[in-house]
Amino acid sequence: MDLVWISVICGLLGFATVLYFVRYVLRQSEGTERIREISGAIKEGALAFIHREYRTEILVIIIAAILLALIPALGWKTSVAFIFGAICSMGAGYAGMNMAIRSNGRTTAAAKESLNQGLRVSFRGGAVMGLTVVSIGVIGLSILYFAWHRDPNFLAVIPAFGTGASLVALFARVGGGIFTKGADAGSDLVGKVEAGIPEDDPRNAAVIADFVGDNVGDVCGMGADLFESYVETVVAAMTLCIVGVVVAPEAIAPWVAKLFPSRSPEASLQAAWWLPMLIMAGGIIASIIGCFFVRVGEKVEMAALLGALRRGTLTSSILTAVFAFIIIQLLNAQIGLFWAVLAGLIAGVLMGESTNYYTSYAFKPTRDISEASTFGGGATMVRGFAVGLISTWPPVILVAIATIIAFHFASFYGVAIAAASMLSTLGVTLATDAYGPVADNAGGIATMAELPPEVRERTDALDSLGNTTAATGKGFAIGAAVLNALGLILSYALAAGLVSITSDGKITAPPELSLLSPSVIVGMLVGALIPAVFVAITMKSVGVTAGLIVEEVRRQWREIPGLREGKARAQYDRCVDISTKAALREMLAPSIMTVIAPILVGVILGKYALGGFLISSLATGFILAVTLNNAGGAWDNAKKWIEAGHFGGKGSDAHKAAVVGDTTGDPMKDTAGPSLNIMLKLMSVISLLLAPVLSRFPGIF
C-alpha cells in the first residue's frame, strides 16, 4: 500500500476534529444585541477586506501562472500546481478567519460567565485554524502526490505548489500586517495619545478597523503564513529526493539506499518520499490529542492557564517523537534520521523558550526595559533594541546545532526532515497562537458594548496569555523557516546544476561556487541588503497607513457634530475602507520585489551569485527577523509590566516612554518580522522553481 494514504486518513481525522470544534463554538451564545452588532461590523469589514485582497491576489496569481506556463522547461502542470498551492493557502487563511470572526463575540459572551469558559471558546476557535491549516496541508500535498508523483515533471510541480502557497502567504502577511498595524497605530495615536480617550472607545472611528485588522492580519495572515511554512518543509524534503533522481540518479541512489535500506532502489526512494509525509501525519494526531489536553478546572489562575497550554504543546511534541520513532522503524530507515527529527523538535521547543525568556515580563531582559523607561523614551529604545539584538544568539546557535546534527546523520535530507519535524506539531501550537487575536477582539467588543469591567479584565488576561504563546510560536516559526530555506536552497543548487551529491551524501561543487569566488561574494553583499530594504518598505507603509487613519478620525471629529460627546455614531466603515485601500496598495511593492530580486540576481549576476544571494539573505534575514520579533515583543510586555504597577504604573512618565517602545515595536513584530520568514522562503522556492531556466546563466565573471 502507498503509505501516503495514512497521511490522508490523518488529515481527514484533523478535519473531523475541526468540525467538532466548529459545532462547539457555534453552539455558544452570541451574546447581547450590542455584541452581535459590533461583531457583525467586524465580520463585515474583515470579509470586505479579504474579498478585495483575494481579488488582487487572484489577478497576480493568474498572471504568474500564465507566465509559468509559457516557460517551456516547466509546462502547464507547474501552473496548475502553482494555482492549487495558492488556493490551498487562501483557503487555510480564509477558514481560520471565518471562524475567528464568529468566535470573538461568543468569547465576550463566554467571558461574562467565567475566565475558563472564555478560554475554552477562544482556544477552540483558534484550534479550528490550527487543525484546518495542517489538514489542508497534508491533504493538498497528498493530492499532488497521487496525481503526479510518477510524472517526470514532478520536480517542477512540487516547488510550484510551494511557490503558490508562499506568494499568497506573503501577500496575506504583508497586506494584513500593514492593515492591522496601520489601523492599530492610527487608532492609538489619535485616540489614546491625542484625545486622551481609552482604547477601543466607540467615539474613535478607527476602532472597528483596528478589530478588523486583528482578524485579517493576525488570524488570516498568520494562517496563510504557517500553511506555507508547513507545506514548504515537505516540499523541501521531497524535492531533495526528486531532484537527486532527476539530476544525479547514479549518486542519489546509493545515498538514499544507505538511509533507507531496502530491497530495491525504488523502494528506498519511495520510503524517502514517505517519511516527511508520515511525520506530518503523526504530528496531526499528536496535535489533536494535545488540543484535548488543554483543559482546566472551573476555578483557575493565569499560571494554571499557561500550564494547560504548555501541557498541550509539550504532549504533542513528545507524541510526535514517539510516532517518528515508530515510523522510522516501520520504514526500516537508519536510526540517524530519528536523531534529525529529535534535533528539530528539541531545537524548536528551546527556541520558543528562549523567545519567551527575552520577551516575557517574568524575566530580567523585559523588566530591564521597563526600568530603562524611567530614563525616558530614548533609553527604552536603546535597551529594547539591545535586547532584540542579543536575543538572536539562542536561535542561531540552536539552528546551527540542529543543522550540524541533522547533516551529520542524513546530509541535507536530514536538515529538511529536522525542519519538517519542527513544524509537525503546528496543529496545536498554531491553536495556542491563533486564539490570542480572538481574545483581543473579545476584549474590544466588551469595551464597546460597555460590559462590566470584570469581563474586560478576563479577556485581557486571555489576551496577555496569548501574547506569551504568540512569542513562543514566532520563535519556532523563524527557526523552522531557516532550516527549511536551507533545504530549498540546496534543492535549487542541485536542480540548477551548481553542486552534485556523492554517493555518501557529500556535496561537491565547482570553484565558481566557492565562498570566495567574486560572483558569490557580490551575490552575498546584495543578498544581505534585501531583507533590510524589505523591512524598511513595510515599516514605512505601516507609518503611511497610520497617518491616513489619524487624518480620517480627526476629520470625523471635526465634521460630525456630537461625535466627541458620544452622541453621534462614528463612520467606522470609512476607516476600514482607508486601511483596505492603503494595505492593498502598499503590499504590492515589497511582494513584487521579493519575486523579482532573485530572478534579476540570477539573470544578471548568474546562478552562482544567486546561491550566495540566497544564503546571505537567509543569514541576515534570520538575525533581522528575530531582532524585530523579540524587540517588539519585549517592548510590548515592558509596557504591560509598568501597567501592572511597576516603576510608576499607568500614566507615569515611564509608562509614556514604554508606549513609545510599544508603538515602535508593533510594526516590527507583527508586520515586518513575520513577513521576513515568508520572504526568505519565497525567494528560495522561486529560485528552485526557475532552476531549469536560471541554470543557463553562468554570470558575469
Place this chain on the structure above:
Amino acid sequence: MDLVWISVICGLLGFATVLYFVRYVLRQSEGTERIREISGAIKEGALAFIHREYRTEILVIIIAAILLALIPALGWKTSVAFIFGAICSMGAGYAGMNMAIRSNGRTTAAAKESLNQGLRVSFRGGAVMGLTVVSIGVIGLSILYFAWHRDPNFLAVIPAFGTGASLVALFARVGGGIFTKGADAGSDLVGKVEAGIPEDDPRNAAVIADFVGDNVGDVCGMGADLFESYVETVVAAMTLCIVGVVVAPEAIAPWVAKLFPSRSPEASLQAAWWLPMLIMAGGIIASIIGCFFVRVGEKVEMAALLGALRRGTLTSSILTAVFAFIIIQLLNAQIGLFWAVLAGLIAGVLMGESTNYYTSYAFKPTRDISEASTFGGGATMVRGFAVGLISTWPPVILVAIATIIAFHFASFYGVAIAAASMLSTLGVTLATDAYGPVADNAGGIATMAELPPEVRERTDALDSLGNTTAATGKGFAIGAAVLNALGLILSYALAAGLVSITSDGKITAPPELSLLSPSVIVGMLVGALIPAVFVAITMKSVGVTAGLIVEEVRRQWREIPGLREGKARAQYDRCVDISTKAALREMLAPSIMTVIAPILVGVILGKYALGGFLISSLATGFILAVTLNNAGGAWDNAKKWIEAGHFGGKGSDAHKAAVVGDTTGDPMKDTAGPSLNIMLKLMSVISLLLAPVLSRFPGIF
C-alpha cells in the same frame, strides 16, 4: 631606487604641514580666563582618561604580544610588528586629541571675532589630526617595509602590524564611544529632560564629562579608527602579494607579471608592493593641497562654508586620480589597475553623497522623520529606522559595482587597490571630520563661560556643518572597510590554504569551501550573529554608563547646597571619573569577544567555516553599520530641522518626539556603528595573522 622612499618623503611633507598648522593654532589667543579654566578642565579630564585607557590597552597588548611570540609559526618579529602597530595607532589618536584639546578654547575665542575665523582655527585643528594619521601611517608602513621586507616571515609581520593597530582602534572606539555617549546621554537626561536646564549648563555636574567625551571618543577614537582603516588597506594589498609568493609562488608570478609587465618576476612583484604605498603617498600630497583649498572670504554663509570644505575634498580626489594615473604609467603597470583606483575613488565619493542625502535635513528622508515626529515618538522611531534600513542600498550596490570592476581588471589585488584609493584622501576628509568635535566643544565652552549668544550661534553653525561632513566621512569609511575586509579575507583564505590562485588570477577552491558545504553554512549562520551581539553589548554599555551619570548628578544636587541655584560649583571630576571607569570596564567584553570569536570558530568549526563566518559577518555587519550610522544621523538632523522652526519648533510635542529619536540614535551612530567597521576588520586580520595555526583545523564535517 626603492620607490618607497617617495612615500617616506610624502609622509615627511605631511608632518611639515602638520607643524605649520600646529604653530598657526597655538599662536591664536587662548581667550578669557574663564575659557582657559574650562578648557583646562577638559584637557585634564581627557588626558586622565587617555592615560588610564592606554594603561589598560598596553597591558592587553603586552599579553597578546607574548602569546603571539609563543606561537612557533609566527615568531618574535610578529610580536614586534604587533606592538609597533599598536603604538602607531595610539600615537595617531593621542596626537589628534592633544591638538583638539588645545584648539577648542581657541576656537571659542576666534568665534568671538567671526564665523570665518572660527572655521579656520577649528579646521586647522582638525587638519592636524587628518595629516598626522596619514603621515604616521605611511611612515610606519615604510619602516616596516625597509626593516623586514626581505624577511621570509614578512607574511606574518605585515598582518601583525595591522592587528596591533586594529586592536587599539577597537579599544579606542568602543571605550571612547561608551564614555562620550554615556556622558552625553546622562548629562542630557538629567539636565535638559529632568531638570529643564539648558544644554551645557554649569550647574550640571556631567557637562565637563560630556566635553571630555567629545575629545576621547569623537577625536581620539576616530583617529585610531581611521589610522587603522588607512594602514589596513595597504596591509591587505601587500599581504595579497606576499601570500601569493609564499603560498603559491608558481601561480602568483605569472599573474603579477601580467599586471606589472617587467623584465623579471622580482621587479613585477616589487612594483605590486610599491603601488599601494605610492597611491597613499600621492593621496597625502593631494590632501595637503586640498587643505589649503578650504578657505573663504571674510563674510560668509553656511552654503559657502560647506562649498569650501567640499572643494577641498573634491580637489584631493581628482588630484589623487591624476597621481595614480601617473604612478601606474611610471610603474609600467596595466591600465586596468587605474580603473580599479577610479572605481574605489568614485564609489567612495558617491557613498559619502548618499549618506548625505539620507541624513541631511536638506533632503526628504530626514524631513519625513521630522514630519512623522508630529505623530509622537513611536512614529519618529519607525520612520527613522526605515530610513536607516533603506539607506543601505546605495553603499551596498556601490561596493558591489566597485568589486566587480576591480575584480574584473585585477582580481583580488584590484579590490585591495580600490579600497586603498578610497582611503587615500583621508588626510583631508578626516580633517573635515575632526574639526566637528572641536567646534562642538567650543560651543560648550562659550555657554559655560557665559559669552554673548552670537558666539554660541557661530559655533553651532560650525558644529552643524561638522555633522554633515561627519556623515559623509562615515559613509565612505564603512565602504572602504568592506572592500578592505574582503581583501583581508582572501589573504586569510590563501594563507590558510583554503584556496589557490591560478596564473590568470582566478581562484580555485576545494568543495569544502563551497557555499553549500555544511561547514560554510554553519559558519555563515554564526557569522551573521556576531555583529548583532556586538551592537547589543555596546549599546547596553552606553545605557548603563548614562544611568550611573544620572545618579551622580542627582546625588550632587541633593548633597551640595546651593548647586541648583548656581551658587556652588559642581564636582565635575567625579562624573569624568565615573565615565572613565565605566567605559574601561565595559569596553573589555566586546573587544575580547571580537578577538576570541574567529579563533573559536576556526578551532571548533574549522578553517572553512571560518571563511563563511568572516564573509557573513561582513555582509551583515555592513548592513547593520550603515543602518545604525544613517538612522542615527537622520534622527539627529530631524531634531535640528524641527529646532530650526518646522513642525512646531523647539519645545513642541514633535520636538520631544524627535529628541527620543536623537537619544536613541546617538549610541547607534557614535558608538556601535563606527565600532562595527573596526570589529569586522579586526576579525579578518586576526584570522589572517593566525592562518598558519588555523590551517591545521579542518573542522567537524
